[in-house]
Amino acid sequence: MESAAFRRPLRALTLPVLAGVLLAATAGCSSGGSSASVSSASATGSGATPAPSVSSDLQTQYEQTVAGVLPSVVQITAGDSLGSGIVYDNKGDIVTNAHVVGGATTFQVTLAGSSSPLAATLVYSYPANDLAVIKLTSPPPGLRPAVFADSSKVAVGQIVLAMGNPLGLSSSVTQGIVSAVGRTVSEPRTADSAGATIPNMVQTSAAINPGNSGGALVNLSNQIVGINTLAATDSGEGGGQAPGIGFAIPASTVTNLADQMIKDGKVVDSGRAALGISTRTVLADNSGSGAETGAGVVSVTAGGPAAKAGIQPGDVITKIGSTTVTSSVQLGEVLATLRPGQQVPVTYHQGTVTTATNVTLGTL
Template sequence: MDVSRTRALRLLASAAALCCSVAFVSACSDSGSRDGAEKSTAQAAQAAVPMTTSDLQSDYQKVIKDVLPSVVQIQAGNDLGSGIVYDDQGHIVTNAHVVGGEKTFQVTTANSEEVHTAKLVYSYPDQDLAVIKLDEAPGGLQAATFADSSKVAVGQIVLAMGSPLGLSSSVTQGIVSATGRTVTEGSSGGGTGATIGNMVQTSAAINPGNSGGALVNLDGQVIGIPTLAATDPDLGGSAAPGIGFAIPSSMVKTIADQIIKDGKVTDSGRAALNITGRTVVDSRYQAAGVAVVEVKSGGAADKAGIQAGDIITRLGDTGITTITSLSEALAADQPGEKTSVTFTRNGSEKKTEVTLGEQ
């Protein structure tokens, strides 16, 4: 059983004990000879509750004390975001949309007013990740510990750390609401337009400036990088409270390790058909598929016999109506997997098997 679940169960058990003890005293308050013993039992059960609450609070405070020094504020031009210290060499991992088109940055560490300069190592907008490096790493720079995100479970208590709205070293609390989400960022408002698979959904508040920070479990390990909050069209595109998404830590490590070693991403782990496409509409002006504009020679689609002019309508069992839906379907797959592509050519429907390539 993982630590966070054990703590949660302990808290629930204590709460249950309190309810039972109150009911027991009420029902037996006039029982005479057992009254003293019963009161002692009730008092002991009630006393356990603040102790458990205090234990949980102590856990929060320890995690914050251990991890917050690894979370920094990044100023890129006129924009502010967050980042995580990746190693003691001064590498910092953040979102690609935080660095934007900038090459140099000002970095402020937690609980410090000293500003450090940093330069871009590489930005990878397709996964909305980037690495920058401090020009001079200060002494005592503390790298964060990254968890295996495949072990993240719904219901785990998490803390989001960053600089929302420029308020550095801020912490919010929530739980893991879901895992395995595929989310497409908007390209407006500073997003990269990336479609990202296997994201962690959390109820911890994610506000502007939290991007690039840390989503942390109660073991003090980073399980993801908070990247975006859901928006509600009914609220004019405002953020939907309690629905935020984080890039899973295992993907962060995969990409960051390549950037630090090779100066670029050499193995994206993202499935692709290796085509250029665009959304097409039907006679009712409804999105109806993805027209293949160009096929990369030797790529997955080329090997499967797909040609420019074909209109893709299905990938495996998933219907395809837009280029975004195709990206989201591919995000759930892995390079090298075999699947089927349904498409129309000159008005006739065809289906072919394809071995997915890499983006």
């Protein structure tokens, strides 16, 4: 199981890569509406470095993809926060990250190539997978819905472009490759978020910066591979951004959940397994109290899978199947690899008593 765990406030993750450890933070909505300071210069005279030779075929593909997809990528303003979104259909539905919309229900949306914002309202936000849909109040004619890829055909090494509005720089594009697929990423708990664990993420080397969240990760067939969501920062001294490590929610997940939000006004079948509990990390204190390291149960949903199995608030879950659970984040990562309806052995502690029981998993 590929996994990552967040440590930094806001949205950050710890990811073992090569010999080092990385932290990743959401590229996110929290650019505060500010814009980057940009300067430009041109080299002239005999000392100018000539432009490198570029394959005309590849350059043409890049230009065609930008021209074909960028009109489907929008800028979303939610209060004083700024993010990106993707036009989903010609009815005015737009998909983005849940952390872009935050707690807002009304938004200003600026289409690519436009300077006049349009009003939009919230359709539904699903923080468990960091996805949301908003809808333009008065959709203009000529909207350009994006085409979403088949996630099963996304392969490591594919060239991809990240499109969005980083640091307030509207309609920006960066390029890279698909670096990995199937990553499980856990966002941190914050005052505003319980922290999502998102499975099957697409990892990319394309640069993702604040304001890019909710934007498009695109292949050269003009298809959306995923929604840009996270960018890595180095856990070492200074904690600066670690270039070349970003994550996107896969296209098939986006379309599955967005279709439900638009049709039903909510997610009715996430396909994600759940125990029906809320938890926090518990660390053994060696005090003789019998406390164990694991995921401490804070609350139990009445009639849910855990309740039916006899798990109660105060219990500490230490193992799912044969996998040891040492934190609340790790519990979420294990559950992200399972499916609703599966029966799994759960080991938990009630004081000094260790109990193992089979639990039929429910739906997140």
